[in-house]
Amino acid sequence: MSYRENKVIKHLYKLTPRILRPGGVWYLKTQSLINKTEFLSKEEIEEWQLYRLKDIVVFAWNNIPGYRELWQSHGVDPSALKQLSDIEKFPTVSKEFLRENIAVFTKKQLFMQYQTTGGSTGIPFGFYVQERNKYIERAFIDDIWKRKHQKDKNPLSVILRGKKTLKPVEFDPIEGILLSSYEIDLKNVKEYIQIIEKYHPGIFQAYPSAISQMAKIMSDNNLQINHQFDSIMLGSEPLYEFQKEIIKQVFDAPISHWYGATEKVVLAGNCEYDHRFHIFPQYGYTEILKEDNTYAQEGETGEIVGTSFWNYTTPLIRYRTMDYAEVGSGHCEKCGRNYQLLNKIEGRKQDIIIDKEGNKITLTALIFAQHFHAFGNIRQLQVVQEEMGKITLVVIPNNNFSGKDAEELIAKTTRATNNRLDVTVKQVKEIPLTSQGKLRFLDQHLDMAKYI
DSSP, X not given: OOHHHHHHHHXXXXXXXXXXXXXXXXXXXXXXHHHHHTTOOHHHHHHHHHHHHHHHHHHHHHHOHHHHHHHHHTTOOGGGOSSGGGGGGSOOBOHHHHHHTGGGGOOOOTTEEEEEOOSTTSXXXXXXXXXXXXXXXXXXXXXXXXXXXXXXXXXXXXEESSSOOSSSEEEETTTEEEEOSSOOSHHHHHHHXXXXXXXXXXXXXXXXXXXXXXXXXXXXXXXXXXXXOSEEEEESSOOOHHHHHHHHHHHOOOEEEEEEOTTOSOEEEEOSSSSOEEEOTTTXXXXXXXXXXXXXXXXXXXXXXXXXXXXXXXXXXXXXXXXXXXXXXXXXXXXXXXOOXXXXXXXXXXXXXXXXXXXXXXXXXXXXXXXXXXXXGEEEEEEEEEETTEEEEEEEEOTTOOHHHXXXXXXXXXXXXXXXXXXXXXXXXXXOOOTTSOOOSEEEOSOGGGTO
């Protein structure tokens, strides 16, 4: 189907009232809820959240035998939930635990859909949702986007994320122009640029790892793009500073970053006025827990633990995401929302390397918080650990990569750990992506349960 044919279909789709589109009722209900509650007081938000939290807990008690048995073993039931802080009385659950018991944590529903995480944490996980969940999710995502992309601007999107395409470029009548995130090489990047310059999309949707790789190839080969995006929308992965720098340098467009989990227990998007993340209180109940399971305070870092308000098929209640974030204020003085803020998303629990003495080293501290001249000569990088105290830096080099770059990588990473890591560099032509087209920065083969 040609772009012109797709454009006609999309135009007809846009003319169709939202309520008549697939999932339109759920989309509009969710949109209305967000609009009505966006600027509630903190007390009003907490009252609403308690109501929804009680609802999902009672549902799970009555319909999900796995939760009933788990909670009974901890001596709690729905009557224990009288205020939000009472949720601490209920045990947390992990993807390992649920994966082994998914049948007793699922209630069969009409229009059930099976979803899986991409395995970027090293622990693939499958669970169930209802079809309506994707339309509810869409309403929240659109609310994030409207903060940086106004309605009167060009709505056409170019998309470099997710779905594997049969060809490097495909046209979807609803979504927009699809670019393959699995085949980002010089030949395809040149084709991507031609397509973008031909159709002038307003929005660039992408994984941070995918668009930064495209930007790096453009920078390395002095490729220019004769087009100005209204906004760049990034999500589903952490956005590291080195990625943000190359994206800004090449595309020179406003960047909006959102954080969400495939398991749909938490969703947060950048404030329109700065880089901090607003957690949607209407989406779920979010806790940030330190290692001792106490709540992280402002400025402290902890694990994101989420409870979905919308999944009544495989309810996820106090679900440990294995992602870490730094807690911010509970009120944004710039936009006026009383949404809990996250100052930054720190990354995943699995993004940890184990040195010779069994010490934990974060990937950020080892790699992304340092300045490497070698990064200018690397298209992609992945850290692989198969043995305690040893790592391999797998790199896709550009034509300027040399032995000095490899020496710098080894010297700085070794020095950063006081020689508690043996480091080697391996050059490759390709680094495999996850099933969802994401780059896994750390391929960790150790049993992390022994160290964390």
